[in-house]
Amino acid sequence: MTTQIVIQPSEGIQKEFVGKVQSWINEVLEKKGTLTAPAVIFINIWRGMDELQAFYQQEQQELGIATGGETDFLATHEAWKDHPRIHICQERVKDVQDVVLQGVLHHEMSHAFHHGTPEFYTFRYSTKLQQAGQSCGMDLELLQQFVYMLSVALKDYDVVTWLTDIGLGFGQLHLLEYMISDTEDERRIWEVVCTNPTSRKLAVAHFLKTLLPIEALVSLRLQRAEIVKNQWKEAYRWLSETIQEELVSFAHIAMTYKDKPFQQRLENVTFKLIAEASL
Numbered sequence: 001m002t003t004q005i006v007i008q009p010s011e012g013i014q015k016e017f018v019g020k021v022q023s024w025i026n027e028v029l030e031k032k033g034t035l036t037a038p039a040v041i042f043i044n045i046w047r048g049m050d051e052l053q054a055f056y057q058q059e060q061q062e063l064g065i066a067t068g069g070e071t072d073f074l075a076t077h078e079a080w081k082d083h084p085r086i087h088i089c090q091e092r093v094k095d096v097q098d099v100v101l102q103g104v105l106h107h108e109m110s111h112a113f114h115h116g117t118p119e120f121y122t123f124r125y126s127t128k129l130q131q132a133g134q135s136c137g138m139d140l141e142l143l144q145q146f147v148y149m150l151s152v153a154l155k156d157y158d159v160v161t162w163l164t165d166i167g168l169g170f171g172q173l174h175l176l177e178y179m180i181s182d183t184e185d186e187r188r189i190w191e192v193v194c195t196n197p198t199s200r201k202l203a204v205a206h207f208l209k210t211l212l213p214i215e216a217l218v219s220l221r222l223q224r225a226e227i228v229k230n231q232w233k234e235a236y237r238w239l240s241e242t243i244q245e246e247l248v249s250f251a252h253i254a255m256t257y258k259d260k261p262f263q264q265r266l267e268n269v270t271f272k273l274i275a276e277a278s279l
Contacts, residue, residue, distance in 0.1 A: 003029065003037045009045040017090055018045060020098065024105035028113075031166040038084050038116045041109070046089040055087075074104045074178075077111040084116035100178045103171030110159040120155065120262060123147050129267065132274045137198035149205040150273065151266050153212045154254065160213040161220065161258075169222045172213065176228055179210050180235040187238045204279045207236070207247055208254070215251040246278045 005025055009018050021043065046052040059080060074096060075088040086108040093101055115121075125143065133143035160172045186206070193199030214232055217225035233244060253272060257265040273279065 004040040005029070005043060006040060007043045007045065010047040010051060012047045013045050013090055020101070021045060021088065021105060024102045025109055027102075028106055028109040028163075028166075028168065031168060032113065033166070035113060037113050040083055041112045041116070042083065042085040044085060044087045046087065046091075048091045049089055052087060052089045052092075074101070074175075075108050077108045077115070079116050079118055079121060082118060084112035086112060096178070097174075099171070099174045103173075103175035103178075106163055106168050106171045107156075107159055107175060110163050111155060114158050114162065115155050115262075120151070123151065123266065124263060126267075129270065132271055136201055136274055137196075138201070142198060142202065146202055146205055147266065147270055149202065149209065150269055153205070153208040154262070154265055154269065156209065156213045157216050157255065157258070160216050164217060164220045164222055169217060169220070170224075172217065173222070173224055173228050176210055176214055176217075177231060180232050183235045183238075186236075190238070201273065201279070204247065204250075205273065207239075208251060211247055212251045212254055215248065216255065219255065243279070246276075250276060250279060 005022075007018060007022060025043065044055075046055070074093055075086060077084060077086050079085070086105075088104070088108075093104075096104075123144070125140065125147070130140060130143060133139075133146070138146060160169065163169050163172055186203075190203055193203050211232060214225065214229050218229050236244060239247075250273065254265075254269050257268050260268070
């Protein structure tokens with residue numbers, strides 16, 4: 001089935017930028033092979049952060065969405081209305097190198113192919129899961145944030161694995177290098193929350209956003225993946241060696257659930273991290 005790509009640029013978007021987005025999207029389309037893909041994917045190109053943030057706020061209010069919609073990423077994806085949509089803001093990425101943006105568009109297209117239905121944005125909060133969250137001080141709102149961040153890490157694992165399989169993993173290395181190039185804000189937050197069991201768990205889930213994809217690329221023996229893993233260790237050198245090792249071990253545990261349905265994977269990883277005393 002042919003996938004229709006609908007690019008919707010805001011007024012004032014540079015034609016050159018639209019052309020680059022289209023070319024990077026086409027690189028994925030040309031390599032997707034027989035993968036069953038959505039009938040249509042919408043690519044929204046926003047001019048400024050204010051209009052992107054206003055869009056997300058309105059959508060979340062109308063649809064009752066409690067998590068997601070963060071606009072500090074280089075680009076985002078969702079399927080809140082039964083079809084995948086990708087959002088990228090020209091103002092947000094104006095100083096980002098093309099090689100990184102290429103990886104971003106490859107990344108978001110892979111999300112659209114693999115996570116293009118509401119199933120991947122609607123999470124279950126069973127009584128058992130809420131009780132587990134309460135055991136480390138999480139109310140429902142904090143548990144939602146915790147589960148959301150773990151869902152991001154798991155979906156990113158799927159994305160980089162598939163892109164590597166079709167020969168586009170190189171772009172993910174550039175993207176991951178960009179993501180770990182500045183961890184100063186994370187360091188400051190960690191210094192504040194590391195002794196609080198609840199906030200600490202949320203921070204650990206955030207760390208897995210980059211570490212789990214890196215470990216996936218290392219396991220696939222992608223060229224330069226080990227170099228990027230060493231860069232991750234250096235970028236997070238303010239974490240103790242023990243914590244770094246525990247994070248890597250947990251990432252490997254999360255990878256063992258790869259063949260299970262997404263919601264089951266997410267629930268298993270959530271329970272596992274809540275129960276992991278070392279983290």
